[in-house]
Amino acid sequence: MKSKKPIIIVALVALIAAGLGGWYWYKSQQDQGLTLYGNVDIRTVNLSFRVGGRLAALQVDEGDAIKAGETLGELDQGPYQNALLQAQANASAAQAKFDLIIAGYRDEEIAQAAAQVNQAQAAFDYAQNFYQRQQGLWARRVISANELENARSSSDQAKATLKAARDKLSQYRTGNRPQEIAQAQASLQQAKAQLAQAQLDLQDTTLIAPSDGTLLTRAVEPGTMLNAGSTVFTLSLTRPVWVRAYVNEVSLNQAKPGTELLVYTD
Template identity: 40%
Template sequence: MWKRIILILVVLACLAGGAWWLYGDKRTPSDVLTLYGNVDIRQVDVAFRVGGRITELYKEEGDTVKAGEKLAQLDLQPLEYALSRAQAELAMQQAAYAQMLNGYRPEDVAQARASLEGAQAAFNNAAITLRRTENLRKQRALSQRELDDARSAYTEALSRRDAAQEQLRLMEAGYRAEEVMRQEAAVKAAEAAVHTASLNVSDTELFAPQDGVVLTRVHEVGAVVQPGQTVYAVTLNNPVWIRAYVTQPNLGHIRPGQEALLSIDATPGKTYRGFVGFISPTAEFTPKTVETKEVRNDLVFRFRVVAEDPDNVMRQGMPVTVTLRKDGGRP
């Protein structure tokens, strides 16, 4: 009797449990959204901004690097020579500019004045000689050739006197404003060349842009590289991104900033925190013509989760399970 009652109770309990599993769960949908994605770690190709021969490489593949840590060194000598040439050119241009600003030396002006006085004296003498020669020629005491020579000497002395006067005038007036401006521009160009050469020297050192891990060491010591040619490929540790997809019916359940719970196969039983950082405005795998509701529901939207990875276990392409609350709460 008791056995029959117990058996009946067990059967009823099983039927009630089955009915709840079959119908009750469907009547009360879960508030948890489970999606799947992959780790998408960013990578940067680190290169020199100048070309040259590599003299030092400080990291191997798999080494961790810190932001600002030195990774490689180029041969300095050619660029140091270029810097010295630029500095010498700047010194010459600055000296010429200072000369223009200060004007001519008093000694130079005095010399030009003395030259004018000498040219004036020579002109006066040539003028006197010409007058005498003309008078003697009228008296037929001299030949026509001697008169022509006197006139030629007079003309030459006049030209020299005028040139000396102009030279003195220019030296007393100083340099033209346009010449000063041109020389000032030459100084600025030389300064820019020095800055560029100095920057090129500093660019012979290669530093890590952010914390990360060396993925690839592309070259070895002694290799000659061109500007922009990759020397190291470095994966960045922070932030770690999870690339996942959500179907169109569930798109309304996620929003930027929403917290997410992440789990990976590498650490079973352990979860990591993250938040939704980006939701694509464009659907993917979209057919050319959408005609039915079933096809429309197959559309997916890419979104990104920014993950916390304190254990540094997430690697590129690793599958990740993303759990979110449909109401936007903390999972």
């Protein structure tokens, strides 16, 4: 009976050779890398002015490469410069009024108000005495009822004038009321807000590129009257660039985050 050892040895050698061959084939397939096919996503931005007006100039055209911060176009700034000057004047007036209310009244104004009280007091005393004399004459029927009524009216008017003068003097001595100060402060804040808005509107008459890219379309020409938000350019962003590709299930183990890739475009 022949021995079976040579047959077993040959079988083991063949099995080992087949395993090594399979391992080398798998390794060679791994070293070839992964080839994917997909599309480059084009991301676009519609550029416009935040304010309306007449388009004065455009500095770029379709196909131009744009850098972030570059000036692309300008509106007529005349109306917005005028609005800024008006807002500055209103803010200055509101500030002066607020400062005046906070400072209160000067000694000269208080003295003048006190003199007006004295003058009104003298006028009232005279009118009151005259009215009392007229009452005596009326009792003896020396004067008419109309003359008595005129004297009474003059006395009442002098009394009202005296009260107004006293109230004014009291206001000057105590200063402005908290409500008046709060109102002046609110008016000042409103004027400052309008000034800030006018400054922003003037700044927005210049169109600035938000990021790097390439101009795809130029929608308007200089001289056009634009509404706020009307599209002037369409910008294709160049950074970052996204590639949309699909990996089959067999190759998922090769799609690892952070892997460097070579991108070829047609």
